[in-house]
Amino acid sequence: MSEPITSFDALYQRLEKIPPLAIAVASPEDESVLTALADAVQRQWVQPILVGQQDKLDLLLTRLELDPGLFTIEDAQSGQAAAQAVELVRAGDANLLMKGKTPTAELLRAVLSKETGLVRPIPQNADENEPAVAPRILSHVAVVESPHYPRLMLATDGGVNIEQTLPVMRDILHNALELSHALDTRVPHVAAMALVENVAEKLPETRLAQTLVQEADQGRFGRCRVEGPLPLDVALSAEAATCKGIPSRIAGQTDVFLGPSITTTNFIVKALMSIGGARGGGLVLGATAPIVLLSRADSPDTRLNSIAVAIAAVMHYNKHTSFGNSPQTSLDFE
Numbered sequence: 245m246s247e248p249i250t251s252f253d254a255l256y257q258r259l260e261k262i263p264p265l266a267i268a269v270a271s272p273e274d275e276s277v278l279t280a281l282a283d284a285v286q287r288q289w290v291q292p293i294l295v296g297q298q299d300k301l302d303l304l305l306t307r308l309e310l311d312p313g314l315f316t317i318e319d320a321q322s323g324q325a326a327a328q329a330v331e332l333v334r335a336g337d338a339n340l341l342m343k344g345k346t347p348t349a350e351l352l353r354a355v356l357s358k359e360t361g362l363v364r365p366i367p368q369n370a371d372e373n374e375p376a377v378a379p380r381i382l383s384h385v386a387v388v389e390s391p392h393y394p395r396l397m398l399a400t401d402g403g404v405n406i407e408q409t410l411p412v413m414r415d416i417l418h419n420a421l422e423l424s425h426a427l428d429t430r431v432p433h434v435a436a437m438a439l440v441e442n443v444a445e446k447l448p449e450t451r452l453a454q455t456l457v458q459e460a461d462q463g464r465f466g467r468c469r470v471e472g473p474l475p476l477d478v479a480l481s482a483e484a485a486t487c488k489g490i491p492s493r494i495a496g497q498t499d500v501f502l503g504p505s506i507t508t509t510n511f512i513v514k515a516l517m518s519i520g521g522a523r524g525g526g527l528v529l530g531a532t533a534p535i536v537l538l539s540r541a542d543s544p545d546t547r548l549n550s551i552a553v554a555i556a557a558v559m560h561y562n563k564h565t566s567f568g569n570s571p572q573t574s575l576d577f578e
Contacts, residue, residue: 259556262559267551268329270342272292281551284548293329330362340554341533355535381404383529385420386398387550389522389523395497399509401416404506437479456472471494476501533561538550
């Protein structure tokens with residue numbers, strides 16, 4: 245069994261052993277998007293399908309001195325790129341979806357369409373209490389590599405779900421655990437974060453954390469260890485847990501940081517990447533294919549990291565038994 249992936253460099257090495265995947269990019273008329281895609285092509289990770297305005301793409305590729313032969317271009321009228329890119333994935337012509345300049349709301353509308361989108365089907369006669377039930381919502385997972393922490397940090401949800409009720413938090417956790425398993429973490433450690441470690445009536449996130457811990461102990465989320473409510477410093481440091489007298493088996497070894505709100509999680513990730521010297525990437529999960537969906541301000545390196553994580557997610561979606569050990573794998577979504 246492969247060792248857990250604890251850095252982007254380690255992930256990059258794993259990707260050398262698999263064939264390139266097709267990635268559909270909605271409205272890619274953006275310098276950082278095209279630069280990251282060109283880098284991914286040179287590494288033989290992906291075969292990009294650019295769904296956008298042909299004339300603008302031709303001009304931009306010329307200006308960036310990028311070989312047009314690296315890409316397949318599908319001309320799309322303004323406002324149609326998202327739907328066309330989603331259809332490529334739905335039809336099996338692409339394995340991944342990536343956002344370019346298409347507005348996030350427009351892309352997610354296309355993904356969530358019941359008739360033409362990428363909604364994951366719920367198994368017939370499924371018991372909602374069983375961990376095998378597919379997630380029913382989309383959620384964002386930021387993957388962060390800090391020079392001050394020994395493993396990749398999966399922070400969620402800082403990008404999609406504004407109202408994070410118990411049913412929503414269950415699905416957010418399902419999505420994050422699926423990605424953590426895709427990165428070969430056998431038993432992910434999850435911190436359900438809050439301001440304090442005790443349940444407080446005036447802090448509803450502490451009650452949510454307590455419930456998630458109870459459900460995890462009952463096996464609802466499969467292979468994982470969930471603790472909470474847990475302050476951020478304790479999740480990050482065994483020393484902090486000892487100083488505060490908080491018994492914890494995951495302190496300093498947390499893999500998934502389940503934030504108490506979309507704002508808190510977003511701020512934590514941006515702070516780490518802006519002034520904390522961290523590298524990062526991000527995906528939206530919960531659909532039939534992972535979605536590389538980033539901020540307009542994200543660098544080509546962040547976009548490249550996100551593509552790498554998305555490929556790992558595809559391998560997991562496809563039930564690849566030992567990620568990275570063999571170039572032979574099915575690329576059909578089932």
